[in-house]
Amino acid sequence: MTGRRVVIVGAGFGGLFTALELERQLRKEAGVKILLLDARNFHLFSPMLHEVTSGSVEPRHVVWPVRALSGKRRFTFEGREIRSIDLERRKVLTDHGEVGYDKLVIALGSTTNFFGVKGAVEKAFPFKSLQDAVRLRNRVLELFEKADLEGDPERRRRLLTFVLVGAGCTGVELASELHDLIHGPIAKSYPRIDFHEVRLVVLEAAGRIIPCVSDRLAALGLEKVRSKGIEIRLHTPVIGVGDDAVELADAELLPTATVIWTAGVKANPVVEALPVEKDKLGRVVVDECLELPPFPGVFALGDAAHCWDPRLQAVLPPTAQVAVQQGRCVARNIARELRGQGKEPFVYRHQGDLVSLGTGDGVGEIAGLAFSGLPAWLLWRSVFLAKLIGWKNRVRVAMDWIVAALFERDISKLEW
């Protein structure tokens, strides 16, 4: 097993966990080179992004430098932007030349899906990267400064109306955190603003929120979020985003200066451009071993892959827990193939879902047991703290939470 090169593109949940597991599997086979490529030099822990926006967690504490991991390990990290993949020539084309591979793992994740809604790409705030989280935080704080000086009541109400499109996990968690930020430290700092004028509106095209949990828990979550004063409008598709308003399917114009897009994802453009079978979101269709059927030795996973689960009779959702489990499976299969053994099919084991609904509140299901309120929130914090990469970040985030509980959250803009 000498002189073989495994290239993993993307150091997010799927890619990083492939590299870590591959290294474990190939500990004794020094001849195999493992190369991990990503345009960013850090791994982002996206489940805590809404806490970055609300200021309860510092931005740097949810990212981990990949080189710090690879330095002590067998895999090599290179900071390269992937431009395209030539599956016939077995080459990855990057901003710094071509990289050849024997085995390839495509873990390039997804991008925000604006569903072709007019004005959304240009005017809505996406919520996917660290930069998005900080940009949104700055926007909210900036609008309160403007509203404080705005004499015209109509213009002030528009500045103080925050609209989120999409009531999935991300939209609902973000709305709840924004509510805590606005009605906590911001409210104390702007005594001239009447906080009854502030509106947080979540628009959802479907008839329910947080699709990852059961109908019963979703209904409970809806009740809890509404009781905070967050407006959730179901069966309300958005058809346009303008400078001063969002346009709804029934022709209503909802005045707002901020539209936040949390309505879904689609495949990364590099993945979408691959000449293989894809679904309507541009994700590549993989077989039961997560391989691209016409190209042996090429695997795709996480948000980049359309993976049918025969037991659930459904396509697996774009979540970190799916990506991590797929990464480990791909790594085991690559190791098996390199040793001349057959591959094993991927079997997804759902561990549960937890949704934070702001300080002290949440809903979730783990191992078939349902949780809500404070227990769900404490579980959310414990589970995600444990899943963060690196002890340094776990300690930092725990300290951030303690500081945010003891003192007021910071409301300074982060400009750099």
Ligand SMILES: Cc1cc2nc3c(=O)[nH]c(=O)nc-3n(C[C@H](O)[C@H](O)[C@H](O)COP(=O)(O)OP(=O)(O)OC[C@H]3O[C@@H](n4cnc5c(N)ncnc54)[C@H](O)[C@@H]3O)c2cc1C
């Ligand atoms: C705000 C938010 C909250 C979430 N909360 C949860 C949650 O609570 N639980 C859960 O299970 N899931 C959650 N998710 C979903 C989860 O983050 C994704 O499903 C998961 O990250 C998918 O893993 P991945 O490896 O496919 O992609 P990613 O983790 O996104 O990794 C893709 C990597 O590819 C790199 N990349 C992309 N394009 C290029 C290129 N052209 N060149 C080089 N590198 C490139 C990126 O820099 C990135 O590092 C959340 C997502 C968001 C945005």
